[in-house]
């Protein structure tokens with residue numbers, strides 16, 4: 190293969206070099222194809238930096254003004270689609286700086302004083318992720334709102350609760366949906382917590398050791414809305430923990446969505462038929478005309494793999510990196526952007542699908558009648574009549590065995606039949622053998638009794654509203 194040299198633009202770092210860059214190297218090292226999306230943050234950071242340079246007298250205020258206007262102009266050009274990104278200029282930082290200098294001349298060349306792309310990119314990505322964390326919180330809260338709305342009509346709806354995917358005990362459907370809401374509330378907390386560690390400012394750390402210019406880091410910090418400047422320049426340019434934390438919080442959200450999707454897929458299946466998902470949120474089969482598939486839930490479930498994979502990629506990327514900045518870090522962008530995009534799209538479509546779900550209450554109710562879901566209630570009834578729990582468990586076990594052979598639910602056994610297993614059983618036993626009796630009895634904080642679920646729903650709605 191013949192060696193090809195880049196014929197193009199002068200590299201801002203070209204002074205030390207006598208040979209042009211090999212084109213393979215140019216293609217391999219560029220990041221503009223994926224970091225151009227940081228243009229807003231890059232421009233915002235540069236404007237703050239130049240204002241600060243003017244304040245400390247390193248550039249004049251006229252120069253700072255030229256820089257600011259020039260950068261805002263570039264932002265408009267990018268947004269109007271009139272900006273041509275160049276691979277030869279490697280990344281978003283050098284593309285914008287080169288264009289600025291083309292446009293405003295000498296002042297543009299002063300912008301990079303007291304700064305390196307190392308602290309610049311760390312600042313850009315923090316600004317970007319701060320916004321992403323806020324946006325994700327809003328999306329999760331929209332989903333929560335839709336879930337709570339859905340739950341508000343289902344407090345009295347009974348379905349079987351499962352353990353081991355076997356019918357366990359009857360529960361309120363709203364209680365089930367509120368369990369999903371609990372997962373999402375923790376997800377919001379995790380995102381908000383991660384935001385605290387995103388929101389510190391590396392600018393001023395320069396390449397790794399800081400700079401000989403008397404930068405006012407508090408000023409740039411305030412202009413950019415960061416909580417505080419980073420404390421150590423070496424750590425500041427190399428730290429990507431905040432991306433790992435975001436990817437980790439995002440992975441947990443996706444894991445939660447995937448669990449909800451799994452249930453939605455089961456519930457929509459012919460064997461369960463607990464729900465119908467709106468036509469607008471399903472797709473059909475190209476061969477089987479009868480099919481209506483829960484593809485949204487399946488794709489979201491599938492996408493959880495990507496997001497969890499991105500977390501893995503970021504952890505391995507950082508592992509073994511010596512201080513301070515290494516070019517490896519350029520590889521953080523694609524996984525983290527993919528994480529933000531995938532999480533955003535999944536939350537949006539999942540939240541939109543929720544109101545389209547219709548519950549088949551009767552089918553759920555009938556399913557709860559099967560599987561001896563009130564057996565525990567019978568045992569607890571016996572305990573209230575002074576039978577030790579282990580003996581009660583044994584008695585009910587035999588009763589269930591008998592009922593299965595008779596092909597009857599417990600509530601259809603006669604009092605005589607029941608008494609043949611436990612002579613102390615009285616007529617009031619039928620109150621606890623019904624589904625309603627069973628759920629009503631779980632009347633404590635955190636339990637599934639409709640009165641408690643109603644309280645829980647009100648409390649969850651209040652927490653969501655005070656968050657917003």
Ligand code: ARG
Pocket residue numbers: 220224280306307310516518519520
């Ligand atoms: N594109 C680079 C990145 O994403 C910017 C920093 C490059 N710094 C350097 N010294 N080459 O990390």
